[in-house]
Amino acid sequence: MSLKSRDKKHLWHPLKQHQTHPDSLAIVKAKGCHLFDEDGNSYIDAISSWYTCMYGHSNDFITKRVSEQMQSLDQIMFSDFTHEPAIELSEKLIEILPDNQNRIFFNDNGSTAVEAAIKMALQYYFNKGEKRSSFIAFENGFHGDTFGAMSVSGLSVYNGPFEDFLMTIHRIPVPDGTNTEAILNEIQTIIDSDLIAGFIYEPLVQGAAGMKIHDSKGLNEILNCFKSNDILTIADEVMTGFGKTGRYFASDHIRTKPDIICLSKALTAGQVPMAITSCTETIYKAFLGESIATGFMHCHTYSANSIACAAAIAGIELLQSDTIQKNITRISNAHKAFESRIQNHPKVKSTRSIGVILAIDLNTTAQRYGDLRDKLLAFFMKNGVFLRPLGNTIYIQPPFIISEDELDSVYKIIEDSLEIV
Numbered sequence: 001m002s003l004k005s006r007d008k009k010h011l012w013h014p015l016k017q018h019q020t021h022p023d024s025l026a027i028v029k030a031k032g033c034h035l036f037d038e039d040g041n042s043y044i045d046a047i048s049s050w051y052t053c054m055y056g057h058s059n060d061f062i063t064k065r066v067s068e069q070m071q072s073l074d075q076i077m078f079s080d081f082t083h084e085p086a087i088e089l090s091e092k093l094i095e096i097l098p099d100n101q102n103r104i105f106f107n108d109n110g111s112t113a114v115e116a117a118i119k120m121a122l123q124y125y126f127n128k129g130e131k132r133s134s135f136i137a138f139e140n141g142f143h144g145d146t147f148g149a150m151s152v153s154g155l156s157v158y159n160g161p162f163e164d165f166l167m168t169i170h171r172i173p174v175p176d177g178t179n180t181e182a183i184l185n186e187i188q189t190i191i192d193s194d195l196i197a198g199f200i201y202e203p204l205v206q207g208a209a210g211m212k213i214h215d216s217k218g219l220n221e222i223l224n225c226f227k228s229n230d231i232l233t234i235a236d237e238v239m240t241g242f243g244k245t246g247r248y249f250a251s252d253h254i255r256t257k258p259d260i261i262c263l264s265k266a267l268t269a270g271q272v273p274m275a276i277t278s279c280t281e282t283i284y285k286a287f288l289g290e291s292i293a294t295g296f297m298h299c300h301t302y303s304a305n306s307i308a309c310a311a312a313i314a315g316i317e318l319l320q321s322d323t324i325q326k327n328i329t330r331i332s333n334a335h336k337a338f339e340s341r342i343q344n345h346p347k348v349k350s351t352r353s354i355g356v357i358l359a360i361d362l363n364t365t366a367q368r369y370g371d372l373r374d375k376l377l378a379f380f381m382k383n384g385v386f387l388r389p390l391g392n393t394i395y396i397q398p399p400f401i402i403s404e405d406e407l408d409s410v411y412k413i414i415e416d417s418l419e420i421v
């Protein structure tokens with residue numbers, strides 16, 4: 001029996017309506033930029049499997065380090081013990097994170113990195129004797145699927161059924177270069193009427209919203225406004241972190257730095273799940289005291305799993321290498337050239353890119369998540385490229401190791417796909 005058939009017996013896939021879309025493609029191998037299915041077809045993974053495998057699938061350098069780690073020390077509790085992979089990873093991260101970050105807290109995935117950030121912000125004020133209960137977030141943001149993360153995300157099919165159970169969140173528009181003053185006024189009105197613990201944002205690029213890029217100057221002013229009102233700022237770099245925007249972190253493009261940063265996805269290069277919530281020393285110090293109750297009583301069993309730490313350390317070494325840095329520049333330049341080539345196409349409404357992220361909004365009246373999106377997805381797969389449109393937005397976020405020829409084939413398939421829009 002094929003894997004596809006066996007899959008249907010017991011499995012329940014995420015983000016899927018099984019009644020209308022019962023089949024799942026069975027992938028039997030993933031190497032470099034390529035996925036191979038059980039029928040012998042191959043696909044260029046042009047979105048790095050949700051922005052994780054940025055150094056290519058089953059990267060030899062990383063798998064060797066992971067395998068060595070597995071043979072010497074696997075999982076130990078991190079509440080009473082420590083180990084070198086976690087220590088080394090914290091040192092490496094602090095070296096590349098924005099200067100104000102000084103503490104590394106481990107989680108399991110992007111959602112729990114956000115969850116911990118929300119709890120950190122709430123308890124930071126609680127420990128100081130202040131009760132603050134609300135957050136401010138950008139409209140249409142996406143921060144994950146646990147309750148806190150769902151609360152701060154914009155309303156959608158992801159969190160709609162749970163709306164009644166979510167925290168109080170005030171949503172503000174993203175800065176577009178023309179509306180900063182209005183947003184600052186809106187923030188002031190919110191601050192005057194509610195006790196705000198934090199502002200959470202996807203810095204510069206809102207991934208799930210369709211790789212929407214916003215104005216860095218406006219974002220900087222918004223962050224300054226929160227800083228001057230003693231409200232913590234939380235950058236969700238789960239998608240943008242680790243070189244995607246052309247810098248190590250999207251926050252590197254913005255002068256004012258966040259108090260807390262959430263990391264996952266490319267952190268472990270697609271090898272094993274892990275996430276991190278980093279913060280400033282000031283936040284960490286607010287949790288010190290004689291009583292255990294002022295400590296951060298939040299833990300996941302697999303915190304700082306040493307195998308995940310080994311993958312992350314190896315990934316950061318690659319990220320810092322000349323080869324990867326040059327590749328990021330090459331991909332970024334290729335994206336700009338492709339944008340100029342297609343931006344006047346009648347089926348293209350607009351294009352945008354930053355670092356290795358490129359997005360194309362289609363000129364169509366089709367429903368956002370309807371037949372067209374499914375038709376495009378099928379077209380890309382039939383032509384050997386794994387691209388997963390976000391509604392009527394096609395985007396690319398390829399592994400940093402994608403070759404010029406492979407990238408050209410991705411561009412060509414996208415151009416060809418415009419004929420079926």
Ligand SMILES: Cc1ncc(COP(=O)(O)O)c(C=O)c1O
Nearest residue numbers: 109110111142143144207238239
């Ligand atoms: C910006 C952002 N935050 C959080 C998450 C949630 O991460 P995870 O799926 O690992 O829980 C995602 C996932 O796509 C994301 O893009």
